[in-house]
Amino acid sequence: MANDTNLFQNLISHCKEYGYIFQSSELYDGLSAVYDYGQNGAQLKKNLRDEWWKSMTQMHENIVGIDAAIFMHPTVWKASGHVDNFSDPMIDNKDSKKRYRVDHLIEAHAETLAGPEKDALLQQLDQLLAKDDYAGLKKLIEEQRITCTVSKTCNWTDVRQFNLMFKTEFGAVASENPEDNIVYLRPETAQGIFVNFLNVQKTGRMKIPFGIAQTGKAFRNEIVARQFIFRMREFEQMEMQFFVRPGTQMEWYNYWKETRKKWHESIGIPSEKLRYHNHIKLAHYADAALDIEFEFPFGWKELEGIHSRTDFDLSQHAKYSRKKIQYFDNDLDEQGKPYGNYTPFVVETSVGLDRLFLTILSLSYAEETWTKEDGTEDSRVVLKIPAKLAPTKLAILPLVKKDGLPEIARALMDDCKGSFMCFYEEKDAIGKRYRRMDAVGTPFCVTIDHQTKEDNAVTIRYRDSMLQERIPISEVKKKILELIS
Ligand code: GAP
Numbered sequence: 001m002a003n004d005t006n007l008f009q010n011l012i013s014h015c016k017e018y019g020y021i022f023q024s025s026e027l028y029d030g031l032s033a034v035y036d037y038g039q040n041g042a043q044l045k046k047n048l049r050d051e052w053w054k055s056m057t058q059m060h061e062n063i064v065g066i067d068a069a070i071f072m073h074p075t076v077w078k079a080s081g082h083v084d085n086f087s088d089p090m091i092d093n094k095d096s097k098k099r100y101r102v103d104h105l106i107e108a109h110a111e112t113l114a115g116p117e118k119d120a121l122l123q124q125l126d127q128l129l130a131k132d133d134y135a136g137l138k139k140l141i142e143e144q145r146i147t148c149t150v151s152k153t154c155n156w157t158d159v160r161q162f163n164l165m166f167k168t169e170f171g172a173v174a175s176e177n178p179e180d181n182i183v184y185l186r187p188e189t190a191q192g193i194f195v196n197f198l199n200v201q202k203t204g205r206m207k208i209p210f211g212i213a214q215t216g217k218a219f220r221n222e223i224v225a226r227q228f229i230f231r232m233r234e235f236e237q238m239e240m241q242f243f244v245r246p247g248t249q250m251e252w253y254n255y256w257k258e259t260r261k262k263w264h265e266s267i268g269i270p271s272e273k274l275r276y277h278n279h280i281k282l283a284h285y286a287d288a289a290l291d292i293e294f295e296f297p298f299g300w301k302e303l304e305g306i307h308s309r310t311d312f313d314l315s316q317h318a319k320y321s322r323k324k325i326q327y328f329d330n331d332l333d334e335q336g337k338p339y340g341n342y343t344p345f346v347v348e349t350s351v352g353l354d355r356l357f358l359t360i361l362s363l364s365y366a367e368e369t370w371t372k373e374d375g376t377e378d379s380r381v382v383l384k385i386p387a388k389l390a391p392t393k394l395a396i397l398p399l400v401k402k403d404g405l406p407e408i409a410r411a412l413m414d415d416c417k418g419s420f421m422c423f424y425e426e427k428d429a430i431g432k433r434y435r436r437m438d439a440v441g442t443p444f445c446v447t448i449d450h451q452t453k454e455d456n457a458v459t460i461r462y463r464d465s466m467l468q469e470r471i472p473i474s475e476v477k478k479k480i481l482e483l484i485s
Pocket of ligand 1: 187189190220222229230231232233235236237239302303304305348350351352353354357427
């Protein structure tokens, strides 16, 4: 049996072999930490995005969705603090010239230590980061004799800050001052929500508390990009900013903390694979923050962030744009007076779609072996993706490609394909086709055989249990709709 590391490597190969994820520009040897989603990956990603979008905008009457542009006015990033603060402490190895994020370097070393030692080191790391104590971080790296994976030496530079935003030039007109044409690729989708707060609030006649949701690409020039699609340079976020009355933010922070964890459980992530991690060092905009962590094959890591962002972003945009960004609240307070004008506080939920994808795939991937009734061994690789998320729901398989069976199968395909994703295949032995559907993660297969012509019944096979049963062909669509709802 493969161990966790092998299993993760096998999962990565499986993703490529079955059209889930390809290295970007693979023809040219790839681009580091950038990936393309194949035919099955794109559909799984869409299904996850749709689930999130529905849970936010359809299931909450007070949350609406927008789709803001990736390019934004450069002052947005000055106002938000990203130009000055969106950086990570880095350290370079003088021999290999390789650059590392300090926290990742120390965390990776901590993983090699025994329990109490590991906890003590991580605690020290958190404390030094919270104080921005760069000299202390370097000392810790040297004391622990942490070496570079390439040069294997402990010959380090000082710790420095490195901004993670990608810059590009906007428009064709050259300016005397090159800074004039600079725009950034957004490092988070959240700012597109903040700058549209007034537009949405006014046109949607939204009453506080209310939320604005958005999904879309974000870009970060990550220095240590590793663990497959866990940390990418181009990735997708699903963010929701919830605007609340000042002073009520902790109540809503706790509400969203619970609600988001329950949502992850509702899409099939076991509760024991999820936990909260409170931040000690808070981002420049937050008065409370935590991660919802998932136990990935390489350890517990952040899946989603819940942040109480105060009124920082709206106040900053008001200051930099010189516009009034406030809300008039005519509800009455405890003294019976209207609350009046104020800058709302914000609670944010922010989950990486690619990380969620990796979460679902790492839970679903299984290498199974068993002994058959005749005593021989059998095995399969299966993706047990929850049926409602699986890219293809139903495979329709005529036993042979003659005797009128393909015609019956095609008629069933035509009946079902308007309601859910189906896949038709008539090549190869049926056992081989079942195995291929297991590997792709298709939860249900229906086989049309010669008896179907007599009794109008088909065999339905369930991916996870491999059990089969006979059902009337007229009931297939209804049954699948029930199973995926
Ligand atoms: N607007 C707040 C924000 O962006 P964050 O904790 O930096 O907060 C939120 O990011 C989520 O985005 C993370 O929990 C993670 O799921 C995802 N994410 C962040 N950086 C990522 C990267 N380089 N690759 C993939 N996903 C990433």
